[in-house]
Amino acid sequence: MKFRYIPNTVEDQKEMLTAIGVDSVEELFADIPGAVRFKGELNIPKALSEHEITTYMTGLAKRNITINDYSNYLGAGVYQHLIPSVVNHVISRSEFYTAYTPYQPEISQGELQGIFEFQSLIAELTGMEAANSSMYDGATSLAEAAAMAAASTNRSKILVSKAVHPETRAVLKTYAKGQHLEVEEIEINNGQTDLELLKKSFTEDVATVIVQYPNFFGIVEDLAAVSELAHGNKSLFIVSANPMALPVLKAPGEYNADVVVGDNQPMGIPVSFGGPHVGFFAANSKLVRKMPGRIVGQTSDDEGTRGFVLTLQAREQHIRREKASSNICSNQALIALASAVYMNTMGKEGIVEVAKQNLQKAHYAFKVLTAIKGVEPLFTGPFFNEFAIKVGKPIKEINEQLLKANIIGGYDLSKDYPSLEGAMLIAVTEAKTKEQIDEFAARLEGLL
Amino acid sequence: MRKAKALIFELSKPGRVSYSLPELDVPELELNELVPSEYLRQSAPEFPEVSEIDLMRHYTELSNRNHGVDSGFYPLGSCTMKYNPKINEDVARYPGFTGIHPYQDESTVQGALELMYHMQDYLAEITGMDAVTLQPAAGAHGEWTGLMLIRAYHESRGDKKRTKVIVPDSAHGTNPASATVAGFEIITVKSNADGNVDVNALREVVGEDTAALMLTNPNTLGLFEKDILEIAKVIHEAGGLVYYDGANANAILGIARPGDMGFDVVHLNLHKTFATPHGGGGPGSGPVGVKSILTPFLPKPMVGKKADKYYLDYDLPQSIGRVKSYYGNFGVIVKAFTYIRTMGPDGLRAVSENAVLNANYMFRRLQEYYDTPFQQHCKHEFVLSGVRQKRQGVRTLDIAKRLLDFGFHPPTIYFPLIVEECLMIEPTETENKETLDSFINVLIQIAKEAEEEPEKVINAPHTTVVGRLDEVTAARKPILKYTK
Numbered sequence: 050m051k052f053r054y055i056p057n058t059v060e061d062q063k064e065m066l067t068a069i070g071v072d073s074v075e076e077l078f079a080d081i082p083g084a085v086r087f088k089g090e091l092n093i094p095k096a097l098s099e100h101e102i103t104t105y106m107t108g109l110a111k112r113n114i115t116i117n118d119y120s121n122y123l124g125a126g127v128y129q130h131l132i133p134s135v136v137n138h139v140i141s142r143s144e145f146y147t148a149y150t151p152y153q154p155e156i157s158q159g160e161l162q163g164i165f166e167f168q169s170l171i172a173e174l175t176g177m178e179a180a181n182s183s184m185y186d187g188a189t190s191l192a193e194a195a196a197m198a199a200a201s202t203n204r205s206k207i208l209v210s211k212a213v214h215p216e217t218r219a220v221l222k223t224y225a226k227g228q229h230l231e232v233e234e235i236e237i238n239n240g241q242t243d244l245e246l247l248k249k250s251f252t253e254d255v256a257t258v259i260v261q262y263p264n265f266f267g268i269v270e271d272l273a274a275v276s277e278l279a280h281g282n283k284s285l286f287i288v289s290a291n292p293m294a295l296p297v298l299k300a301p302g303e304y305n306a307d308v309v310v311g312d313n314q315p316m317g318i319p320v321s322f323g324g325p326h327v328g329f330f331a332a333n334s335k336l337v338r339k340m341p342g343r344i345v346g347q348t349s350d351d352e353g354t355r356g357f358v359l360t361l362q363a364r365e366q367h368i369r370r371e372k373a374s375s376n377i378c379s380n381q382a383l384i385a386l387a388s389a390v391y392m393n394t395m396g397k398e399g400i401v402e403v404a405k406q407n408l409q410k411a412h413y414a415f416k417v418l419t420a421i422k423g424v425e426p427l428f429t430g431p432f433f434n435e436f437a438i439k440v441g442k443p444i445k446e447i448n449e450q451l452l453k454a455n456i457i458g459g460y461d462l463s464k465d466y467p468s469l470e471g472a473m474l475i476a477v478t479e480a481k482t483k484e485q486i487d488e489f490a491a492r493l494e495g496l497l
Numbered sequence: 498m499r500k501a502k503a504l505i506f507e508l509s510k511p512g513r514v515s516y517s518l519p520e521l522d523v524p525e526l527e528l529n530e531l532v533p534s535e536y537l538r539q540s541a542p543e544f545p546e547v548s549e550i551d552l553m554r555h556y557t558e559l560s561n562r563n564h565g566v567d568s569g570f571y572p573l574g575s576c577t578m579k580y581n582p583k584i585n586e587d588v589a590r591y592p593g594f595t596g597i598h599p600y601q602d603e604s605t606v607q608g609a610l611e612l613m614y615h616m617q618d619y620l621a622e623i624t625g626m627d628a629v630t631l632q633p634a635a636g637a638h639g640e641w642t643g644l645m646l647i648r649a650y651h652e653s654r655g656d657k658k659r660t661k662v663i664v665p666d667s668a669h670g671t672n673p674a675s676a677t678v679a680g681f682e683i684i685t686v687k688s689n690a691d692g693n694v695d696v697n698a699l700r701e702v703v704g705e706d707t708a709a710l711m712l713t714n715p716n717t718l719g720l721f722e723k724d725i726l727e728i729a730k731v732i733h734e735a736g737g738l739v740y741y742d743g744a745n746a747n748a749i750l751g752i753a754r755p756g757d758m759g760f761d762v763v764h765l766n767l768h769k770t771f772a773t774p775h776g777g778g779g780p781g782s783g784p785v786g787v788k789s790i791l792t793p794f795l796p797k798p799m800v801g802k803k804a805d806k807y808y809l810d811y812d813l814p815q816s817i818g819r820v821k822s823y824y825g826n827f828g829v830i831v832k833a834f835t836y837i838r839t840m841g842p843d844g845l846r847a848v849s850e851n852a853v854l855n856a857n858y859m860f861r862r863l864q865e866y867y868d869t870p871f872q873q874h875c876k877h878e879f880v881l882s883g884v885r886q887k888r889q890g891v892r893t894l895d896i897a898k899r900l901l902d903f904g905f906h907p908p909t910i911y912f913p914l915i916v917e918e919c920l921m922i923e924p925t926e927t928e929n930k931e932t933l934d935s936f937i938n939v940l941i942q943i944a945k946e947a948e949e950e951p952e953k954v955i956n957a958p959h960t961t962v963v964g965r966l967d968e969v970t971a972a973r974k975p976i977l978k979y980t981k
Binding site (some may be wrong): 137148 | 499500501502504505506509513514515516517518519522523525526528531532533534535537538539541542543544545546547549552553555556557558559560561562563564565566567569575576578579580581582584586587588589590591592593594595596597598599600601602605606607608609611612617619622623625629634635636637640641644645648664669672673674675676677678679680683720721723725726735736750751752753754757758768772774775776778779780781796810817818819820821822824825826827828829831832835837838839840841842843844845846847848850851853854855857858861862873874876887897898901909912926927928929930935958961962963964965967968970971972975976977978979981
């Protein structure tokens with residue numbers, strides 16, 4: 050059988066074997082002990098032709114209902130936004146997507162400059178002095194930020210608000226176990242980090258305080274207050290931010306955040322069943338040399354031509370090996386590039402306009418939904434594009450009914466917060482029309 | 498040839514746009530009626546203002562300043578820069594895959610779950626393991642996950658003194674770094690004169706504190722650890738577990754399986770062995786396979802099947818927890834799944850046979866011109882040493898830079914650390930003989946240049962858009978973002 054990705058002909062193979070001085074390919078594997086040689090054939094399905102594989106994969110894809118087919122109100126960390134056509138065109142250029150990490154800067158200037166621009170955009174958006182070239186996702190970015198805070202303060206306790214995404218906190222706990230760090234969760238009060246409890250939780254071993262902005266319930270936390278408490282204890286202040294909120298909400302940098310992390314998925318990246326998305330990591334200038342991950346810097350050649358290189362590599366695993374404070378090697382470069390294309394496409398005017406539309410539409414939806422008899426706002430704090438309502442019935446049942454009307458209802462908060470039975474978290478972005486929101490309200494009303 | 502390129506910020510002109518949004522169709526309220534004004538940002542972020550054609554030309558020009566596998570040969574050792582099939586790119590972009598939210602009801606994502614369920618099975622079969630998690634996002638992430646599993650295993654047995662992980666001196670840098678981040682101390686074990694793990698040296702360092710040995714097989718010298726059964730036995734008898742770094746799995750598909758070699762945990766790099774693109778540094782995907790003794794500790798959720806329904810299984814009370822949000826880099830998994838179904842069992846075996854054939858062919862044709870520290874047949878990659886050229890004043894870095902003038906991406910250089918002036922070459926199975934021959938001929942030419950006109954090599958590259966860049970200043974006075 051011939052394989053279109055393997056060009057060697059029988060003739061080629063013969064010539065090569067002759068040059069090597071062996072009679073068969075099998076001889077090249079003679080050093081593998083017989084006891085560990087795999088005999089027979091792997092038990093996986095036989096090869097498919099291109100037509101067969103696309104037919105099969107189309108069939109699998111069709112067995113999924115998409116957020117574009119239905120009217121979707123799920124957010125909870127992954128958001129449905131409109132994606133400009135140019136984003137996919139740019140990242141489909143194979144000079145970008147078939148390249149490795151830019152180890153040879155002379156022939157990788159495109160990637161390096163693209164990522165330098167990404168870093169610049171993230172630093173600008175978050176109000177921070179520097180950003181790295183990307184992390185796996187928002188959750189691992191936050192976990193690495195916590196580890197960096199512990200290392201740079203030489204303290205071992207992490208305070209994290211319970212209004213930080215439950216999955217992010219789960220990832221943080223797994224990482225913390227590896228690094229022998231203690232994670233303490235701060236309870237919430239009316240959907241926000243309980244500042245009184247937070248105040249009481251400070252001890253001299255607290256390395257950092259972590260809050261989310263807007264938080265998991267969509268509420269805008271009082272960053273000024275948290276920042277003051279954290280810094281009063283000489284702990285680092287880490288903010289996990291939704292980038293889409295930042296064109297209208299004050300940047301965490303303005304609140305003296307030491308590190309800002311998050312997932313840049315809202316910036317032009319499809320929801321894709323949760324990945325690949327892209328974590329970002331921004332820090333103040335004091336922490337630049339302690340950041341994990343690849344960092345691109347500007348420099349020049351001997352003739353003064355501006356160019357870009359991977360820099361501050363002395364921090365990284367391939368140099369420091371067991372002394373490295375992070376093991377990240379591959380990151381999410383292409384997705385970072387895609388989100389940079391999105392940010393550049395929206396531009397100074399568009400990025401504010403899209404963020405405002407999220408704010409306006411979510412508040413419109415909040416108004417029409419909470420006007421329904423039997424629906425109450427769960428909390429009262431200010432919000433951006435996501436809010437929680439109480440409907441007094443199990444959300445699972447409500448969502449099953451909504452699905453029949455081609456509506457993907459909001460997130461069932463009781464999955465992570467058992468006391469929030471009958472509460473639904475609803476995301477409304479620029480991708481929803483007034484008509485869809487009104488229809489959603491009408492359907493929900495009919496179920497209560 | 499040298500030519501600087503403007504940053505997109507430098508192309509910006511106030512008033513230009515490349516976005517398009519629907520008109521706001523809900524009643525517009527003042528922002529401070531919606532959010533208290535003290536929370537509102539006062540000035541818009543300084544994003545560039547360009548029209549769509551400017552944006553497209555900017556990125557097209559950037560792409561022209563970048564070398565990918567589609568541009569030319571990319572024999573970067575241990576990175577498996579094989580061709581990235583286009584059909585995989587198409588399939589991963591099907592709306593039925595990109596348009597599903599991770600929190601949708603399971604009944605609405607049966608196609609995605611079925612794909613992941615089969616993928617877990619295929620990778621278990623290929624590696625000879627009992628179960629596979631698809632959650633880790635990359636190779637290093639998989640290594641760390643595997644080590645956390647090993648830790649959980651020892652702790653579950655009340656065995657808390659196993660604090661050390663043994664790593665050969667030829668290992669990838671991520672191995673010791675991952676073990677450190679997982680909370681272990683590192684013991685480095687030397688390689689012997691044949692480039693293999695020195696089993697006697699290994700015996701001396703194992704003990705009651707051994708949590709695991711991390712091993713790449715074939716190793717980073719491209720050599721199969723032929724004492725693998727003995728090595729695994731030494732570790733197992735001491736009560737430790739054996740970890741397989743799958744970075745080099747392209748040599749063994751259908752030929753030998755880590756599970757049959759005595760490994761307890763394995764990670765694979767779907768972005769190496771299974772043809773998904775590297776994306777200029779990511780996204781990758783680093784699934785981890787385990788033997789049944791470690792299954793209870795796998796990250797949650799796993800994908801299960803009950804009757805004919807696929808579901809996310811969170812009922813794993815001994816799980817190490819989550820290592821990443823959601824279910825892994827799903828879009829990457831779709832591409833690798835498409836690749837496995839395209840190749841089938843015969844195709845995967847042909848991949849490894851041809852990858853190994855190509856590497857040995859290059860190795861033998863070059864051994865006259867460069868020093869070769871190890872003489873035995875290699876697997877999918879091999880190392881050369883530039884010590885002979887160094888005596889002419891030409892360093893391996895110079896050889897790498899000279900290769901750029903011929904349109905080739907250089908091999909991995911100065912790694913593994915145990916070979917002086919190392920060049921590590923991995924051709925992969927997707928290159929034809931003409932390409933291999935032209936690369937070989939260029940390396941031979943450069944070896945001659947090193948003797949006859951070393952300046953030409955030392956001053957390379959001569960044809961790229963920038964010359965060698967000043968990395969020292971870049972690190973000393975970092976400029977990490979654009980400022981007006």
